[in-house]
Amino acid sequence: MRLYSNLAVIFLCGAGVASAQDKTAPTFTKDVAPIVFDNCMTCHRPGEAAPFSLLTFQDAKKRGKLIAQVTQSKQMPPWKAATGDVAFRSDRRLKAEQIAVLQKWVAAGMPEGDKKDLPAAPKFASEWALGKPDLVVKMPKAYRVPAEGRDIYRNFAISLGLKEDKWVKAIDFRPSASSVVHHTLFFLDTTGTAAKLEAASGQVGTSGAMGALGRGGKGKGGLGALGGLGGSSQTGSLGGWALGAQARTLPDGLAYHLPKGADLILSTHFHPSGKAEDEASTVAFYFADKPPAQRFMGLQLPFGFGILAGIDIPAGKKDFSIEDTYVLPVDVKAFGISAHAHYIAKDFNVTATLPNGKTKTLLRIPDWDFGWQEQYRFNDFLDLPRGTKLHAKITYDNSAQNPRNPTDPPRRVRWGKQSTDEMGSITLQVVAAREEDFPRLQTGYRQHIRDAAIRAALKKFGKNR
Ligand code: HEC
Structure with a gap:
């Protein structure tokens, strides 16, 4: 009996050792890193939207169980659209095999594997997802969002300082206090009025909403609403950014017109978070090399x-x-x-x-x-x-x-x-x-x-x- 139980212990230990060294179990360096590098690192790296980095074995191991769980439940990578009849670009969803690899890796005790197998981490040309921008502007002064109270709609004029007309194929946006910025719509002002109003008020920004929510009734700017968050090449509206959105480049041959001397107006919706925050948004522009062939x-x-x-x-x-x-x-x-x-x-x-x-x-x-x-x-x-x-x-x-x-x-x-x-x-x-x-x-x-x-x-x- 004693012998039997000893054998059982030896057997069980043996099984444990065997599974940790199981040659077929996925390892981080060989199997997991390629999945994480390709599908998670765009957001899970310093300066990006996700709350922690997934750059190293230690990063991944620390949250291994959670990773297995949120990929299985399809909470990560975030992608809310179901499969319809039209395929989307940059579909972030993992394949069933990739989800299975993550499951098996965690079940096998998250082995690191041979360091030689580790693929090179993807290089990001800049901290901006679309690469190095042609123009970056920032709100000259931060706006203080109070801890409490109702939502705030506020417009901020930023001089672009353009000496000639430009055509824009993508715009990216980065809030400094992402916990309170719900969305921003981008507009152009070629009259300088918004900047003057703001300067005269002595405050950072002016209150009110633009676009579908505010300008619509006043006739002239009402078309801003046509684009909604999507924008239009026609109307002084350049689309916008909202929580969780990632910048997308317009298809070839399409661009927004950016007239020389125009000011950018950020029309931002804030939702107080319980803690006072200072927001100084940064906006990146990517220029097209020629005027567009078509309007959209x-x-x-x-x-x-x-x-x-x-x-x-x-x-x-x-x-x-x-x-x-x-x-x-x-x-x-x-x-x-x-x-x-x-x-x-x-x-x-x-x-x-x-x-x-x-x-x-x-x-x-x-x-x-x-x-x-x-x-x-x-x-x-x-x-x-x-x-x-x-x-x-x-x-x-x-x-x-x-x-x-x-x-x-x-x-x-x-x-x-x-x-x-x-x-x-x-x-x-x-x-x-x-x-x-x-x-x-x-x-x-x-x-x-x-x-x-x-x-x-x-x-x-x-x-x-
Ligand atoms: C488009 C950006 C983006 C991508 C791509 C992305 N994540 Fe995330 N992830 C986030 C953000 C933002 C959060 C925090 C907010 C949330 O949980 O929704 C998050 C949260 C998480 C969490 C914590 C969840 C929780 O409930 O606490 C895990 C784990 C995670 N991500 C794993 C992954 C893995 C693994 C991948 C790749 C297979 C991935 N993410 C891809 C943006 C992203």
Whole structure:
């Protein structure tokens, strides 16, 4: 008996040793490092969005169990879009084999492996994801965001000092206090007015929101809203940055116009975090070497981040939805899509029904997360012929069972600018298939906005009678 149990101990120890040295178990240097270097390091390195680095064996080992867990659950790498009918560029999702390797590595006790096997860590040409920018500007003075209180919308004018016109193919943005910056929209001011107002006030920035939220009513700048977070080459709006978004380069042949002497206006939405923070944003520009061949615009459905869509969600309601349908007036080619909402949005579904009756899913986000306002770019231009019916449906969950509901118990939620209010829209980035059709695309979409405004007004009128 004694002998038997000794044998058992020896046997068990043997098994343990064997598994730690198991030749088939994945090692960090050979199997895990290539996965982590290619798929995690863009964010998990110093200066980037993620809270810790994944550069070394020690880094990975320290959080091995968590890594296995969050890759298995698909929480990491972050990617909220489900597989639809159109492939996205820079899809971050891991392959099933890669997830399995991470699982096995952790189960085998996270062996380091032979140092000779370690691949060279990827080199990043600069701390900016798209490489060395052509122009970097920073807010000259930091803005103090108080610890408490309501959300703040504020505009900051930054001189670009451009002596000649430029064309911009990408813009990247870096907040200095990322915990309080919810989003920023980029605008141009060629009149110097914003900078003068700011200087005259003696404060850092001026209050108010621009674009879909503020300028729309005043006529002149209203087109800024067309682009939503996606921007447009036409309107003085250069798109924007939101929590979790990564800068994307426009497709070849497209660019934003940056006139000489223009000031950049950052229109930033702050959400106080409980701790006072100083924000001095940095913005990086990447120039195109020649003017664009085509104009582009964002089709936002529903318009104005849903301002006219009747967002009014009763407390406790589980499946409240808004919808918008738009029929394309000309042949277009789409190249990107983004979604915007706040905390209690749950599901985005965007489809295109082609004139031949076929329906394609352009974007489906089954589990919306406020923290990842991704701007998706299609792999190729997607042809959407005239007569294609675009349909966007956004569903909200205002019940207490929604773990992302910021208010407990739930309260009635309407459209509004506070983070605890709601918004909801998608923006499809398009060019006209034939450049000469572009004006018709613009007027068609403007008509769509007008129709929505009339419907909303009639509904209100009906309610008030
Ligand atoms: C696009 C940027 C990005 C990429 C790519 C990315 N991460 Fe993250 N990761 C983050 C951010 C931001 C956080 C912190 C916020 C959060 O948890 O959502 C985070 C958090 C984590 C956490 C902590 C989760 C927790 O619940 O505490 C782990 C573990 C992690 N990432 C592992 C990985 C691994 C492994 C990869 C690659 C396979 C990866 N991440 C790729 C941005 C990224």
